Amino acid sequence: MSEVKISAEPRTEFGKGGARRTRRAGKVPAVLYGHGEAPRHIALPAREFAAAIRHGGKNQIFNIEISDGSTALALPKAIQRDPIKDTFEHVDLLVVRRGEKVTVEIPVQLIGEAARDTLVMTESNTLAVLADATKLPEHLEASIDGLPAGSQVKAADVKLPAGVELAADPDLVIAIVSAAQDQSIVSETAEEAPAEPEPAAAEA
Template sequence: MAEVKIQAESRTEFGKGAARRIRRDNKVPAVLYGHGSDPVHITLPGHDTMLALKTANALLLIEVEGGESHLALPKQVQRDPIKGFIEHVDLVIVRRGEKVQVEVAVHLEGEAVSDALVVTEHASILVEAEATDIPTHIVVSIEGLEIGAQLHASDLTLPAGSTLAIEPDTLIVNVTAQPTAEQLEADTEGGESADAAAEPVAAAAE
């Protein structure tokens, strides 16, 4: 994974008011921590940060004014629930050659047999990899899988240098039969009956 270089500024103002002023300038308040060092409060450029964090587990080279630099991974990204802009970023400092545990997305590839319903039980899995060589995703082939087939974590082919950090028997993909029209209709009728039965109870509670 290539490093994304981001120029940062030291931050000395804190609190909601300071954070609002930073965001008005199209910047993002952030904090760097890890390896026993004191937290480093910084401000990141909004546009560059947004582009960098579009990649999961982006490896960032944070260059702080004054010459100090840190290699870091995003730990927590807070976004505005309505507009979606980045409000704050927590970054964990890593070192070259260091092993880290990260969630990596599972990408399904291929098609199961007809009339099969493929259920992804885990959209991502926890793996251990070098901080500078984190896979962007794990490809899982479902080509030709029959109804009743299951894929567990131990069945996945991980990129070189990555190892599982979850139980090998964790179910990742489950292939079942697609529900028939009659089953769907029965489920719908069952739901309507349950709703109707609940109405008198609700009325009595009032």
């Protein structure tokens, strides 16, 4: 995953009031922390940050250039969003170093088609892995191609890119393949079900 350069400003106002003023100014309140350093309160440009997250997801690496002349390489660890406005309320950013390995949740995509007359149920959309902070895969792939009913895809079955290690339980179930429900049985059941009595006519 490529790095995204983004500007930032030190933030001197704290609390709910300060955060609201920061958001009204078109910025996202954020805290930068890690590697034993004191947390730094910064403000990120909301539009640029939102565009980067839409493109790279929550594991997007940011090369942050702060207006005081300092820089930091950071990975979002917690993102708070307004569910109604779909805007970013606050971001926690973890400082990372090139070559450093971090544990992150990576989206898993199912590829292929299971055997005929089966249904595939996704049990986990992400998988925890240990990888270089600057070389995080955008997604992982798990094959369900040709799998018969009764099959399971587990974390250990997911093929990992070079340099990426599994951090989740190898027995974590990613997907389950089950037999498709017989539609004829559903239809027969519906036909056999007793009809609901019609409501009595109201007296005049």
